[in-house]
Amino acid sequence: MIRRIPPGQRRDELVAAAVRVIARSGVAKTTTRAVVAEADMPLGAFHYIFGSHDELMRAVIETVTDDERLVAEAASIDATSVEAAILSGLNAYIDLLVAEPERELALLELGLFARRQSADGLMRSQWQTYFETVAGLLQYAAVLTGTRWASPLDELARTLIAVVDGITIGWLADHDTAAARRTAAFVAVAFAAHSRPASSPTWS
Amino acid sequence: MIRRIPPGQRRDELVAAAVRVIARSGVAKTTTRAVVAEADMPLGAFHYIFGSHDELMRAVIETVTDDERLVAEAASIDATSVEAAILSGLNAYIDLLVAEPERELALLELGLFARRQSADGLMRSQWQTYFETVAGLLQYAAVLTGTRWASPLDELARTLIAVVDGITIGWLADHDTAAARRTAAFVAVAFAAHSRPASSPTWS
DNA sequence: GTCTATAAAATGATAGAC
């Protein structure tokens, strides 16, 4: 019995399987065999689609960069105030982190793996996507709360990503969810200090 | 020609060699062979000292936790103000990061590796050490600037570690040192908002 | 105790039948 499946689809299946294996077992144990087993494919099918193990990992990083963490955009943002907006966004992320720690662990592993692996900017583009996503969210939050940002958006976005990454690592270390939320609260206040009413002049 | 060396010393040599290999090539490529080659020892010597590859990695994490990143304590802190103190400390760390990126990359890799590997809290104790070190530095900064912290020290320390980790990852992604320093400046201002004159009451 | 030689297992990649 032969399964005739479009190459593109098989490729997607392999990448999806790799993502699951990475989340479950880590980048180090994501072997070619483990991936094809997860995808329920014969080993031979692998090299028909990907030239090498490296090529698969590269595809995984690119895919993950595109569709992961975008769920954050769906987070319901509290429009009561800028502080509330940032806090609700961070808490929604922390909820996600607590619910699926392996996912975030996998994303960090993939980032460091990319950094080790490729001389070109694979990790750079991964984080660039994060920056842009968060910049969009910050802009959205400003509109929602009738405010504007008093500091450059890309600077704020980068800082917020740093905080998210830092909260993630800290929580992965000790699972202290309450502490993570306290950090989030600290940051929310700090960001609120960089917002102004939408109609105010450049420096109040 | 036989080298008769105390087992404790050989153990230390292997751990030190492992750290160098990790920094240079990453956790994934830190094989037993690579480590003994780095330590200039025969392969057989390895299993005489460590029962397994895992045991070595565990020893590495414990060692690294103890002595790394403590160099931050030597950073000259600007006592002009709380903001200046935090900023100078973070900038000193960024200097270190830029000078030896592989070192910080290795520390992050080891943390995630520990998290993957051991069910017990190896990563937890690693970060716990960071928390305590930074808490000490924050306390020192307060004394130096004649202020006191208006928020719990452990909460501030945890947040600062999160920021340091986040700055590190962001910089590793794109090597944007100026951006890292802007994030540091943002954070320094935020921390200053949580300080009070040393003699003031609990809430001003 | 120290080292060389080798076993045993895992992994990336390919050959070749169908």
Place this chain on the structure above:
DNA sequence: GTCTATCATTTTATAGAC
């Protein structure tokens, strides 16, 4: 195109000479 069987290499771990 698809899959089974296999190769070549790498890696952890051990056996056994000295």
